[in-house]
Each structure stands twice: as C-alpha cells, then as structure tokens.
Amino acid sequence: MDSINQSLSQFSKGGFNERFEKIKKETMQDDRIRSFIAGNPELSEKQIENGVNEFYQYKKQWENCDHCPGLANCPNLIQGYQPKLSLYRNEIHLEYYPCSLKKKDEERKRQASFVQSLYIPKEMTQVSFEDFHEDHPSRMHAYTKAMAFCAEVKPGGDGRGLYIHGPFGVGKTFLVGAIANYLADEEMSTMIVYAPDFFRELKNGISDGSYQGKMDLVKQAPVLILDDIGAETMSNWIRDDILGAILQFRMMEKLPTIFTSNFDLHELEIHLSSTQRGGVERVDQLKAKRILERIKHLNDVIDMKGENKREKS
Structure with a gap:
C-alpha cells in the first residue's frame, strides 16, 4: 500500500x-x-x-x-x-x-483439512440468493423458505431446519450453497457435508483414529447441511451409529440441520429400512421410522421441481 x-x-x-x-x-x-x-x-x-x-x-x-x-x-x-x-x-x-471473506475462507480450509468430504464445487463458494432464478413455482417456494430460514435460524433455539427433495438438477445443492454463503457472511458457522463421501470417510476413520474427531465436528456444527442424503449405500451402522447419532445429538442441542435428497420422506424411509443384509426386517423398519420422525418433527419439507439445469448447461 x-x-x-x-x-x-x-x-x-x-x-x-x-x-x-x-x-x-x-x-x-x-x-x-x-x-x-x-x-x-x-x-x-x-x-x-x-x-x-x-x-x-x-x-x-x-x-x-x-x-x-x-x-x-x-x-x-x-x-x-x-x-x-x-x-x-x-x-x-x-x-x-x-474480513468476513477471509474468515469464511479460513474456516472452510480448517474444516476441509479435517474432513475431506466437505468438498463443495468451486462455483458454489460464491453463489448467492441473487443468482437464484425462480422459473418454477416450487423453486420460488424453495427460495422463499430458504430466505426465511436464514432470517430466523438460531442455533440452540428451536433447532428447526429444512428437508429439500427433488429430482436431479433442479438446484438443491445450489440453494443450500446460497444458504451457507449467506450465513457465512453473517458470521454463522455452517458446514456442508456431501453425505455419501462423509459416511465412507468415517468408516476409514475407524482404522486411522480420526473417527471420533470427525464425528464430533459434524455433530456440533452450528448449522449442518447434509447434501444428497440417500445416495449412500445404506447399512445398519450408517443408519443407527452415524445418522441416528448425529440427529439425536442435534435434536437435543437444538442445532438446525438441512438435508437435500432425491428421495421424498416416504422413499427415504424405504431406503433407511433396506440394508446390505437384504430384505426388510421389522427392526429395520422401526429404526428407519424413528429417524424419519426426527426429520419430520424438526424440518420443513420442500419439494423442488422444474427442468434439469445440468442438462441445459
């Protein structure tokens, strides 16, 4: 200077x-x-x-x-x-x-150095609500709900979050990227986790000793975004010891969680009930219902529809 x-x-x-x-x-x-x-x-x-x-x-x-x-x-x-x-x-x-941009960048680097599945596509790091085009009624509804969430969210308050579902390419990840960037600008720590990679990484963490630290980091995030839940290969361990434990902790601490998924809640329940053992047993159905009840109780459900933006790009 x-x-x-x-x-x-x-x-x-x-x-x-x-x-x-x-x-x-x-x-x-x-x-x-x-x-x-x-x-x-x-x-x-x-x-x-x-x-x-x-x-x-x-x-x-x-x-x-x-x-x-x-x-x-x-x-x-x-x-x-x-x-x-x-x-x-x-x-x-x-x-x-x-500045706020520097702090946001340092926080992302700190998180990414610890949990590799926190990868966010580069174009998502700067996306904002101003970039969101409401060309479909359901997308307009999703945009409005997301903005309301950002205005009202208070970790430790009521713990309410969002469950955003819809087909490929309708803008679910784009929307949660805008949420994360908005909250980061407001200096509210937000963690986006790509669920399938995170579950695989936790499994590897058992052998290298990083499991508990990574689990605690995600459980305790003031605002947690689980992107693409349901895309993982389901097992009893993922459902009960990972997803169930995360949601139980966050429910008790009233920490908001946002989900994106290609599954609606009924389809997610079926997915959570079907494990690698094959078939669907009564105990699996009950455990899946328990997780679904937590999601329903604490999250506003948003159904996103519209054209596949990826196919148009």
Whole structure:
C-alpha cells in the first residue's frame, strides 16, 4: 500500500504542496476518520498531523473493501485483512483484522483439512440468493423458505431446519450453497457435508483414529447441511451409529440441520429400512421410522421441481 508521499511522486515538484494539501483534506474528511478522531478527544493537533499517513492508508484500504473485488484479488496491504485505527504509545497506528471473506475462507480450509468430504464445487463458494432464478413455482417456494430460514435460524433455539427433495438438477445443492454463503457472511458457522463421501470417510476413520474427531465436528456444527442424503449405500451402522447419532445429538442441542435428497420422506424411509443384509426386517423398519420422525418433527419439507439445469448447461 502506497504512502501519501509515494502517491504524490508522480507529480512535478512545483505542484507537490498543493496536491499534498488536497489529498490531506480529502483524507481528513473521510467519515470513518472523523468518527475515530471524535471518539478520541484526547488527540492533539500534533498527533493528528503525525498520523496523516496512517489515515491515508486507512482510507485507501477501506475504499478497496467498500468496492471489494473478492478475496483472491484483494489489493490491501495484507490480503483479506481490513485496517483498524488505534492508539499505541500516544501515536496513531493501524491494526489489521481478517474480513468476513477471509474468515469464511479460513474456516472452510480448517474444516476441509479435517474432513475431506466437505468438498463443495468451486462455483458454489460464491453463489448467492441473487443468482437464484425462480422459473418454477416450487423453486420460488424453495427460495422463499430458504430466505426465511436464514432470517430466523438460531442455533440452540428451536433447532428447526429444512428437508429439500427433488429430482436431479433442479438446484438443491445450489440453494443450500446460497444458504451457507449467506450465513457465512453473517458470521454463522455452517458446514456442508456431501453425505455419501462423509459416511465412507468415517468408516476409514475407524482404522486411522480420526473417527471420533470427525464425528464430533459434524455433530456440533452450528448449522449442518447434509447434501444428497440417500445416495449412500445404506447399512445398519450408517443408519443407527452415524445418522441416528448425529440427529439425536442435534435434536437435543437444538442445532438446525438441512438435508437435500432425491428421495421424498416416504422413499427415504424405504431406503433407511433396506440394508446390505437384504430384505426388510421389522427392526429395520422401526429404526428407519424413528429417524424419519426426527426429520419430520424438526424440518420443513420442500419439494423442488422444474427442468434439469445440468442438462441445459
């Protein structure tokens, strides 16, 4: 980040003082700087004068943030960090704190380093509700319910979530990506897990000792999104020890869960009842019903229909 003198180096010597005074005046009229000075009435004129360069850098970097080009293209002195004015030993200094995009990126990296099945397609990392096109009544309904969820969600409150089902390509994962990004911007930790990969990863975690840590991370996520539930190969262990345990914990702690699935609830119950042992036994039906009751009790069901967007792309 250029200092005020570096910014003036392009001007001829004769116009330096005039240009300096102009930039200084523009800098000191900045609302954020005026607010800082007003909030620190003990500042002397000399301290303010000595801090002009810090004020200038502060103003320029916040202008970058106000017109954010995205984390990858952040031009600030420290990429992804926003400046804060402070007083240190009676002098004006700049401190730096991660912006919401940086914090979101670091949280995703932290989670992804621990649970590989948290993979989200790259195009989903920046998707927003503004990108959602309501070209079908059921999609409009889903969009409205998703926005209402974001406005009302409160982990530890009532624990209510969403169960979004529909055929391939209607935008289920797109919608939950928008939810996750919206909540991340609101600094609410949200974890998206691709269910089939996560279940396989937990199985491998038994042998490498990572099982419990991964299980706890997902169970305790303030907002959990289980993407494509029902696409996994069902077993007693997945149904009872993984899915059942996760939902039981989250129900007790009132933590909201969002599901996406190609199955409606009736089809999901059949899927949960059918294990690798073959056939459907009475005990499997009862355990499947128990999980379905938890989902029904705590989730608003959304039926998404419409054209397959993947086939059109």
